[in-house]
Amino acid sequence: MVGGACRGGEGCGGPGLRGAWSPVPMGLCFPCPAESAPPSPSPEEKRAKLAGAAERRQREAASRGILDIQSVEAKRKKKEQMEQQMATSGPPPTGGLRWTVS
Incomplete structure (x- = not known):
């Protein structure tokens, strides 16, 4: 039985037989004769x-x-825009704030 389309017809060992004798041994799965492999x-x-x-x-x-x-x-977009502005503005001016560590 391939794809579950088996109707339990003659020569099919699928579940459609409902207790009838199956010519296919139990546990083996073969496609029904009318079915073909999907492309x-x-x-x-x-x-x-x-x-x-x-x-x-x-x-x-x-x-x-x-x-x-x-x-x-x-x-995230706002952060990227801020980073882009900082990159295009160049280095900070030399006359800016100064601080010292003592």
């Missing part, structure tokens, strides 16, 4: 599906334990 996806489709699942897992792991994802993203 396997192409390697590109398989790769794309796996990549999508990996991205979804990463997103879920990144947001695990965070109640408000939007506020966390806003804080």
Whole structure:
């Protein structure tokens, strides 16, 4: 029985026989004669599906334990903007505040 589509017809050892004698020994799983193997996806489709699942897992792991994802993203963007402003403004002017350690 493959895919659960077996109806328990003649020559099928699936659960559809309901106590009738089965020509297939118990414990062996063979496809029914009318069933064919499902088509396997192409390697590109398989790769794309796996990549999508990996991205979804990463997103879920990144947001695990965070109640408000939007506020966390806003804080991260604000922090990046502040760092970018500090990097573009250059070194602080020489006439700034001074402090000494004695």
